[in-house]
Amino acid sequence: MAQLVEVTVGVIGRAHGVRGDVNVEPRTDEIERRFAAGSTMRTDQGESLTVADFRQPSGRLIVTFTEVADRTAAEKLRGRALVMKIAPDERPSGHDEYFDRQLVGLRVLGTDGRARGTISGVVHGPAQDLLVVDVDQDERMVPFVRALVPVVDVDAGSVQLADVPGLLDDEVAEA
Incomplete structure (x- = not known):
């Protein structure tokens, strides 16, 4: 199997609510693919995160991670990049789209x-x-x-x- 490549899929913004949800500034056009429930990623500081859920009210991306239990934990992640490892030959889901x-x-x-x-x-x-x-x-x-x-x-x-x-x-x- 080919070596995986690391890509940045978003940057964590401010906390949203009190249950640990975070606003994420996406760095991908494939939000549904990258932030699907069960997707694993890590921050640029090394914290491992698993997506529990995401939603997009009014065009914003709000993500719930299983490891982030409350607002205090969410605020500690603010400003960190989210990175994933993907296959180097993976193609975008849309026709005539390129990474x-x-x-x-x-x-x-x-x-x-x-x-x-x-x-x-x-x-x-x-x-x-x-x-x-x-x-x-x-x-x-x-x-x-x-x-x-x-x-x-x-x-x-x-x-x-x-x-x-x-x-x-x-x-x-x-x-």
């Missing part, structure tokens, strides 16, 4: 198939995600939308960009 760890390191190809750079990061913006592309040690941001990134082939280790002047260089199309 950041699957994208980082992919070669960026032009429409001619020529290597143009490497994805060095993903920025999650309010309107859309951005791919951070290292082009000869210069960072370029590319909106991660189908019109600009029509091909993503994780198995081949590459993405292909649309032919748009100035996307990865300082070229400006002449009018």
